[in-house]
Amino acid sequence: MTPAPVDWLALFAHFLLLSLLSIGGAITVLPDMHRVLVGQMGLISDQQFNAAIAIAQASPGPNVLFVAVMGYQAAGLAGSAVLLIAIMLPSSTLALVVARWGHARREWRPVQAFKAGMAPIVIALLLAAGWILSAQTPGWKHLLLTAAAALLIWRTRVHLLVLIAAGAVLGAMGWI
Numbered sequence: 001m002t003p004a005p006v007d008w009l010a011l012f013a014h015f016l017l018l019s020l021l022s023i024g025g026a027i028t029v030l031p032d033m034h035r036v037l038v039g040q041m042g043l044i045s046d047q048q049f050n051a052a053i054a055i056a057q058a059s060p061g062p063n064v065l066f067v068a069v070m071g072y073q074a075a076g077l078a079g080s081a082v083l084l085i086a087i088m089l090p091s092s093t094l095a096l097v098v099a100r101w102g103h104a105r106r107e108w109r110p111v112q113a114f115k116a117g118m119a120p121i122v123i124a125l126l127l128a129a130g131w132i133l134s135a136q137t138p139g140w141k142h143l144l145l146t147a148a149a150a151l152l153i154w155r156t157r158v159h160l161l162v163l164i165a166a167g168a169v170l171g172a173m174g175w176i
Helices: 006-019 027-041 046-058 065-104 109-135 139-155 160-172
Strands: none
Touching: 006 065, 027 046, 027 065, 027 109, 027 160, 046 065, 109 139, 139 160
């Protein structure tokens, strides 16, 4: 189902707002993207939503590509352009301005406190995104693997690429 122009305008405006909330990357606002694209507007299915994320994560380049894949699944190249521009424009502009301002004032106590206070928010948003993705997958093995990977990253110096490779091997063997 291709959305009407007024729906595209509403979707564009919604993704502009999501862009400003995407502290830690576009993946952190994934739950709301799911709510709008799958639940509210019905533009893509749960399977397409999960596939878009998997394709983007497996592809070289920035992980924000999943937004372009979702837009493409919803309405082709026009959908891809609309969603990608909407998710990138505000956050990129704001990040550039704030990074320059913050770098010039990096010794200020309020700037340091802000940076320290943002860490728990980013972690919570990433946990919410992980929950949305995990809720769509049957079984329990993926939850065990996710918890083990998170624990290893938190408590050891194991490189993230080693864990990604281990996940790929486990997936190829059919364990997950």
